[in-house]
Amino acid sequence: MELRSRKQKGKDTTNGNKNAGYSGSSGEAGLSTGASLPFKIFHEYLGPLFFCSVCPWTTQFIWYTAAKADGSFLEAFRQLTRVEGFGDAIRTFFPFPSLLSVAVVFGYLFFALILHIIVPGKRFEGPVSPKGHVPVYKDNGLRCYFITLLSLLALTLVLKKFDMTPSIVYDRWGEVLCVLNFFAYSFCALLFFKGILAPSSIEHGRTSSFMLDFFWGTELYPRIKGVDVKVFTNCRFGMNVWALAVMLCTIKSYEVQGQFVLSSTVSAIIHLAYLTKFFWWEAGYMRTIDIMLDRAGFYICWGCLVWVPGFYTIPSLYLAKNAPQMELAKGLLILAVGLAAIALNYDADRQKQHVRKENGDCQVWGSKAQVIRASYKLESGETRENLLLVSGWWGIARHFHYVPELMLALAWSLPGGSRHIMPYVYFLWLILLLTHRTFRDDAKCMKKYGDAWAKYKKAVPYKMLPYIF
Numbered sequence: 340m341e342l343r344s345r346k347q348k349g350k351d352t353t354n355g356n357k358n359a360g361y362s363g364s365s366g367e368a369g370l371s372t373g374a375s376l377p378f379k380i381f382h383e384y385l386g387p388l389f390f391c392s393v394c395p396w397t398t399q400f401i402w403y404t405a406a407k408a409d410g411s412f413l414e415a416f417r418q419l420t421r422v423e424g425f426g427d428a429i430r431t432f433f434p435f436p437s438l439l440s441v442a443v444v445f446g447y448l449f450f451a452l453i454l455h456i457i458v459p460g461k462r463f464e465g466p467v468s469p470k471g472h473v474p475v476y477k478d479n480g481l482r483c484y485f486i487t488l489l490s491l492l493a494l495t496l497v498l499k500k501f502d503m504t505p506s507i508v509y510d511r512w513g514e515v516l517c518v519l520n521f522f523a524y525s526f527c528a529l530l531f532f533k534g535i536l537a538p539s540s541i542e543h544g545r546t547s548s549f550m551l552d553f554f555w556g557t558e559l560y561p562r563i564k565g566v567d568v569k570v571f572t573n574c575r576f577g578m579n580v581w582a583l584a585v586m587l588c589t590i591k592s593y594e595v596q597g598q599f600v601l602s603s604t605v606s607a608i609i610h611l612a613y614l615t616k617f618f619w620w621e622a623g624y625m626r627t628i629d630i631m632l633d634r635a636g637f638y639i640c641w642g643c644l645v646w647v648p649g650f651y652t653i654p655s656l657y658l659a660k661n662a663p664q665m666e667l668a669k670g671l672l673i674l675a676v677g678l679a680a681i682a683l684n685y686d687a688d689r690q691k692q693h694v695r696k697e698n699g700d701c702q703v704w705g706s707k708a709q710v711i712r713a714s715y716k717l718e719s720g721e722t723r724e725n726l727l728l729v730s731g732w733w734g735i736a737r738h739f740h741y742v743p744e745l746m747l748a749l750a751w752s753l754p755g756g757s758r759h760i761m762p763y764v765y766f767l768w769l770i771l772l773l774t775h776r777t778f779r780d781d782a783k784c785m786k787k788y789g790d791a792w793a794k795y796k797k798a799v800p801y802k803m804l805p806y807i808f
């Protein structure tokens with residue numbers, strides 16, 4: 340069972356726009372009163388409405404391109420122009436789910452939930468929130484991940500005895516995404532009301548816009564029956580389904596080609612190394628923007644329930660049917676670059692956390708860690724202190740660790756070759772997401788640390804790449 344939060348459940352109906360907390364975890368989505376009206380309308384209504392309506396079409400279109408148009412967006416668009424009216428478009432891109440697809444989705448949701456509840460893990464605390472809430476978690480991510488992957492391998496062997504294959508899920512991917520959409524939308528609606536009517540902690544609130552509340556969420560750390568919602572949607576569901584999808588696509592590629600092809604195998608190994616690293620470091624993930632800043636709304640929850648399975652899997656979905664031949668030397672080089680980038684990205688995340696754990700009393704790259712002691716205030720007025728690392732990876736640029744993140748994404752896309760743009764779409768998306776994130780994080784830290792952050796910015800002036808950005 341998920342451990343209970345240390346802080347007592349509390350009520351706070353503060354308008355999310357106007358919270359004065361250090362990080363704006365409750366108010367970050369809101370606007371300062373000085374924002375112009377068109378911007379406010381876009382930010383609070385049109386933007387969220389756009390994402391909530393366009394994103395499901397995007398993931399279905401991706402599936403359609405991989406499954407029905409040989410990975411060619413041009414061909415998929417050509418076919419799109421042939422559909423007659425909105426109803427026909429819906430039928431084409433949102434295939435009516437079979438019983439099997441419903442069983443696969445709900446069966447896996449149930450499996451993941453049970454696993455999360457019964458698999459033991461060490462208790463640990465997340466960072467203190469602006470209102471003083473300290474979320475408590477159990478560290479069982481890596482165990483759940485390995486059990487999940489082993490279960491798929493066992494299932495594959497059992498099905499083989501009956502001349503069946505789990506890659507049937509790949510063949511029904513369009514339907515699976517439809518079921519996931521249905522579930523994710525309903526779940527986000529439930530979370531919206533839960534955050535207003537029965538919040539799990541003091542970190543909740545509303546803005547003046549219903550659309551923004553649905554998109555961004557009404558609660559930062561919701562729990563249902565003791566289970567942390569974001570741990571479940573982001574880690575137990577999203578990241579595990581990503582790994583399962585990579586494996587299913589590799590099995591599909593094996594069936595299509597009659598052998599393991601180097602290109603799809605290299606891409607799969609880099610993916611699985613990355614995902615294993617993620618679960619190894621899962622406790623650290625509880626200290627990132629997704630958890631500290633983003634509430635449990637459409638963005639994070641629908642994102643991890645549908646966008647991760649439907650969009651983050653693009654290179655694998657493409658390679659399942661279109662894996663090109665690749666020379667051994669090229670494959671090994673890509674593999675080496677991908678694994679090195681994963682190690683580098685992990686080391687940067689680890690370095691920052693290690694220095695804080697040791698209170699700066701440690702070595703970074705062979706010399707004493709250079710730090711800025713940054714104080715910040717909780718909404719209660721209580722003052723706390725955090726260390727900002729100024730040496731090591733964090734002295735090169737303020738988000739230098741995003742560079743290896745991009746490199747590894749490129750490494751698992753390159754095996755797709757140069758016939759189509761499709762395998763690179765995830766990489767292109769990641770450039771936008773991470774660039775935007777450097778601005779979001781700067782704004783968040785400036786608000787939290789003030790002068791200390793300004794001092795860090797002066798010492799480390801570049802956001803991601805020295806002399807460039």
Ligand SMILES: NC(=O)C1=CN([C@@H]2O[C@H](COP(=O)(O)OP(=O)(O)OC[C@H]3O[C@@H](n4cnc5c(N)ncnc54)[C@H](OP(=O)(O)O)[C@@H]3O)[C@@H](O)[C@H]2O)C=CC1
Binds near residue numbers: 684691783787
């Ligand atoms: N594939 C994907 O879609 C994405 C992957 N990622 C990956 O997820 C991981 C986490 O990234 P992300 O969530 O963006 O968060 P970061 O790891 O960049 O963490 C940001 C937080 O770290 C703290 N911090 C910032 N600078 C310093 C410093 N110099 N010293 C110590 N602490 C500092 C601040 O939090 P505090 O309040 O504690 O001070 C800041 O808000 C990365 O590996 C990233 O590459 C990230 C985004 C998308």
Ligand SMILES: CC(C)CCC[C@@H](C)[C@H]1CC[C@H]2C3=CC=C4C[C@@H](O)CC[C@]4(C)[C@H]3CC[C@]12C
Binds near residue numbers: 390624629639
């Ligand atoms: C509504 C959609 C258009 C947007 C949804 C975005 C989210 C699904 C993603 C936003 C940030 C992403 C992540 C952040 C950090 C991560 C750590 C990394 O090691 C693994 C990946 C990830 C968990 C990643 C997952 C998707 C997001 C939450």
